[in-house]
Amino acid sequence: xxxxxxxxxxxxxxxxxxxxxxxYHNTSMQDLAEASGLxxxxxxYHFPSKEMLMKDLLVSIHTYLxxxxxxxxxxxxxxxxxxxxxxLKKMGKLLLEKEGGCLIGNSILETVGVVPEFQSVLKVIMDxxxxxxxxxxxxxxxxxxxxxxxQQTIMExxxxxxxxxxxxxxQFLYEAFARTMxxxx
Amino acid sequence: xxxxxxxxxxxxxxxxxxxxxxxYHNTSMQDLAEASGLxxxxxxYHFPSKEMLMKDLLVSIHTYLxxxxxxxxxxxxxxxxxxxxxxLKKMGKLLLEKEGGCLIGNSILETVGVVPEFQSVLKVIMDxxxxxxxxxxxxxxxxxxxxxxxQQTIMExxxxxxxxxxxxxxQFLYEAFARTMxxxx
DNA sequence: GTCTATATCAAGATAGAC
DNA sequence: GTCTATCTTGATATAGAC
Numbered sequence: 001x002x003x004x005x006x007x008x009x010x011x012x013x014x015x016x017x018x019x020x021x022x023x024y025h026n027t028s029m030q031d032l033a034e035a036s037g038l039x040x041x042x043x044x045y046h047f048p049s050k051e052m053l054m055k056d057l058l059v060s061i062h063t064y065l066x067x068x069x070x071x072x073x074x075x076x077x078x079x080x081x082x083x084x085x086x087x088l089k090k091m092g093k094l095l096l097e098k099e100g101g102c103l104i105g106n107s108i109l110e111t112v113g114v115v116p117e118f119q120s121v122l123k124v125i126m127d128x129x130x131x132x133x134x135x136x137x138x139x140x141x142x143x144x145x146x147x148x149x150x151q152q153t154i155m156e157x158x159x160x161x162x163x164x165x166x167x168x169x170x171q172f173l174y175e176a177f178a179r180t181m182x183x184x185x
Numbered sequence: 186x187x188x189x190x191x192x193x194x195x196x197x198x199x200x201x202x203x204x205x206x207x208x209y210h211n212t213s214m215q216d217l218a219e220a221s222g223l224x225x226x227x228x229x230y231h232f233p234s235k236e237m238l239m240k241d242l243l244v245s246i247h248t249y250l251x252x253x254x255x256x257x258x259x260x261x262x263x264x265x266x267x268x269x270x271x272x273l274k275k276m277g278k279l280l281l282e283k284e285g286g287c288l289i290g291n292s293i294l295e296t297v298g299v300v301p302e303f304q305s306v307l308k309v310i311m312d313x314x315x316x317x318x319x320x321x322x323x324x325x326x327x328x329x330x331x332x333x334x335x336q337q338t339i340m341e342x343x344x345x346x347x348x349x350x351x352x353x354x355x356q357f358l359y360e361a362f363a364r365t366m367x368x369x370x
Numbered sequence: 371g372t373c374t375a376t377a378t379c380a381a382g383a384t385a386g387a388c
Numbered sequence: 389g390t391c392t393a394t395c396t397t398g399a400t401a402t403a404g405a406c
Contacts, residue, residue: 003371003372004371004372005371005372006371021298021299022299023208023210023294023295023296023299025208025210025211026210026295026299028398028399028400029399029400029401030398030399038371038372038373039372039373039374040400040401041372041373041374041375041401041402041403042371042372042373044400044401044402045371045372046371048401049400049401050399050400050401099298100298101294105294105347106294106295108347108350108351109208109286109290109291109294109295109347109350110208110211110291110294110295111208112350112351113206113284113285113350114206114207114208114211119351122351123351123352126348126351151348151357152341152364154344154348155340155341155344155345155347155348155357155361156337156340156341156344157344158343158344158347159339159340159341159342159343159344160340162290162293162294162340162343163311163336163339163340165293165294165297165298166293166297166304166307166308166311167308172336172340176340179337188389188390189389189390190389190390191389213380213381213382214381214382214383215380215381215382223389223390223391224390224391224392225381225382225383226383226384226385226390226391226392226393227389227390227391229382229383229384230389230390231389233383234382234383235381235382235383
């Protein structure tokens, strides 16, 4: 029994950076192995295929967001503005402000309709993200309007991330954050 | 000299559908050849590489948008509302409402930072799209505000296309169109 | 659990016949 | 201009040693 060089979760963490920057189809098992400090063949001890590795990654992102980020929306010890700001900051650090943009947004455009395995996880992430924002907006607006606002907010974020990537200029995302705070008023 | 089975432009047209639905890296020359009714090797008579084929496609899209769509914004025989509506309808048909979403948006997320050849064309398309919308907004708002509004409008469109793709529901895009008409007021 | 080695296949691309 | 045939590479994935 050889020494445990790296855990499954660590491989997923390293892989997420590669997928985000290079894209799903353009990333090889070779790339992922290098990022993890393993050799190509060793990855197949942890994951049966590149597709399952990616799916595990998406599920683990969903789990993390659910347990560590989205529940900020329900923290009644904070004002709605404070909740919104705290949630946006975390989403920024975890997903939106990273090099290569948003792994979730990238994956939606690249894989929906092409790799059916991923679609349901991607949907659930977006559903729960929407619900979290709705929970904050609903302190000030109707349930229906909050739902729409939540969706529009995420759309703006993803569009802003696209612009940030194209023009290599993070300001687009920060301005979208600022507009979101205004929408809450 | 054999019969001309297909022209360069026809290959680009067929290829755009494949790239949009399957993505750039996930599309093979085989796929493009099939879509064009040719065999793989024959494509290399028309284009030196897959990368150059894609670049030609992006340039031809930019040329078409410049000559047939963006100049609607300057048609002073129409009211700003009429110009906006006409331009949005055309952009919808050409780019946004298609199966697989928006080829330009897809390509930005998939290739910027990975295939440097494409970035400048993608930028110019977004620049000119922004300018066109700005030209319409500026009839009602300041130059600076029109520029911001134009950028935000496109971000919203791209975000809406992402949602439309994920949830297989075009309504997201149509609602973004409606919000754009309201912004002009 | 990670390594080395390898099987298998599909990709991008080229050469030459027609 | 398109075809057939082929080269070369790099990809996913597996087998077995350590």
